[in-house]
Amino acid sequence: MEQKTTLNAETRDQKGTASARVLREQGLIPAIIYGHKKDPVAITLNAHDFSEAIHHGGRLMELKIGKKNESIIIKDLQYDHLGKSIIHADLMRVSITDVVTVTIPIEIKGTAKGAAEGGVTVANTSALEVECRVTEIPEKITINIKDLEVGSHIFAKDIQLPEGAKLKSDPETLIVSCTTVEEAKTEEQVAQAEPLSPEVIIKGKKIEEGEEAQAEAKPEAKEKSKEKSKEKE
Amino acid sequence: MAMMPKRVKYRKSQRGKMKGNASRGNFVTFGDFGLQALEMSWVTAKNIEAGRVAATHHLHREGRVFVRIFPYKPVSKKPLETRMGKGKGEPEIWVARVRPGQICFEVGGVSEEMAKQALSRVAHKMPIRCRFIKRRHAI
Numbered sequence: 001m002e003q004k005t006t007l008n009a010e011t012r013d014q015k016g017t018a019s020a021r022v023l024r025e026q027g028l029i030p031a032i033i034y035g036h037k038k039d040p041v042a043i044t045l046n047a048h049d050f051s052e053a054i055h056h057g058g059r060l061m062e063l064k065i066g067k068k069n070e071s072i073i074i075k076d077l078q079y080d081h082l083g084k085s086i087i088h089a090d091l092m093r094v095s096i097t098d099v100v101t102v103t104i105p106i107e108i109k110g111t112a113k114g115a116a117e118g119g120v121t122v123a124n125t126s127a128l129e130v131e132c133r134v135t136e137i138p139e140k141i142t143i144n145i146k147d148l149e150v151g152s153h154i155f156a157k158d159i160q161l162p163e164g165a166k167l168k169s170d171p172e173t174l175i176v177s178c179t180t181v182e183e184a185k186t187e188e189q190v191a192q193a194e195p196l197s198p199e200v201i202i203k204g205k206k207i208e209e210g211e212e213a214q215a216e217a218k219p220e221a222k223e224k225s226k227e228k229s230k231e232k233e
Numbered sequence: 234m235a236m237m238p239k240r241v242k243y244r245k246s247q248r249g250k251m252k253g254n255a256s257r258g259n260f261v262t263f264g265d266f267g268l269q270a271l272e273m274s275w276v277t278a279k280n281i282e283a284g285r286v287a288a289t290h291h292l293h294r295e296g297r298v299f300v301r302i303f304p305y306k307p308v309s310k311k312p313l314e315t316r317m318g319k320g321k322g323e324p325e326i327w328v329a330r331v332r333p334g335q336i337c338f339e340v341g342g343v344s345e346e347m348a349k350q351a352l353s354r355v356a357h358k359m360p361i362r363c364r365f366i367k368r369r370h371a372i
Contacts (some may be wrong), residue, residue: 081254127371
């Protein structure tokens with residue numbers, strides 16, 4: 001169940017890359033709040049407090065902007081190129097009665113039965129889209145894979161979701177599979193199968209049947225014109 | 234056998250310049266753990282293959298290794314003891330252009346400790362500084 005975190009925020013007037021960069025240097029994060037058919041508001045958040053709140057699994061937050069209080073959920077986060085620090089946040093206004101679509105991470109528990117028989121467990125999907133009330137956003141979806149045998153799969157439709165949550169992703173989404181790994185090819189086999197240099201794509205169209213006749217006719221026409229020019233001389 | 238494209242439009246390419254950071258392929262997508270490049274460089278097909286072999290050997294067919302970079306760029310070289318001129322040399326190696334932030338390798342289906350060990354072996358085969366990272370939780 002969600003715990004509400006309270007954060008302080010300030011509105012900002014200056015927009016654009018340069019001013020956002022200055023804010024980041026000061027330990028702030030530029031963010032925007034939108035939703036509920038109100039005008040979007042550009043704000044700044046304390047980078048440390050915000051990342052701490054996210055780190056502790058907070059999704060529903062209470063923002064104090066001056067004298068106003070707004071309930072928000074995190075809609076999107078932008079990270080820097082190394083994925084270390086948050087550079088921008090999209091926040092959406094919500095009320096307690098709202099039903100929202102959120103992405104919930106999947107946690108896999110246990111060791112598959114097939115792993116002992118030489119199978120490899122691979123998690124194909126790491127998160128699922130779920131529709132639920134704002135106050136009932138689950139922290140994670142736990143899947144137990146103890147009974148997973150070699151060659152068997154777990155799909156999104158097979159998962160038991162927490163109470164009040166409704167699956168929004170495709171029910172046929174593959175979550176976990178246990179498969180056997182093919183034996184690695186020997187160097188000789190690989191060398192035989194692969195060419196030494198790649199094939200070069202040649203420019204130009206393929207000549208079709210109709211065009212072939214035209215292509216044949218063209219050289220004749222050229223020869224005739226040459227003969228004519230000779231006669232003139 | 235080293236990786237290279239199956240079909241190309243042009244056999245040879247100009248050397249080009251590399252600028253900036255990786256804006257795509259810079260977070261773990263397929264596996265649970267990844268090896269992220271911290272420097273800019275060409276990574277040859279030989280480097281990539283060596284890394285892949287090192288990881289798969291260490292994992293003993295337990296987990297799964299994903300290679301996120303592909304050497305699509307041909308680098309030509311003139312033969313030894315050849316005078317300058319007479320045109321561009323023949324393609325010698327294939328390289329992937331790697332910029333800071335690019336995830337080069339990913340590992341899935343194993344414990345964090347195991348993945349760390351496997352990816353540290355891969356990092357030793359890379360011509361650049363790399364770091365170990367985990368998959369980011371969905372928001």
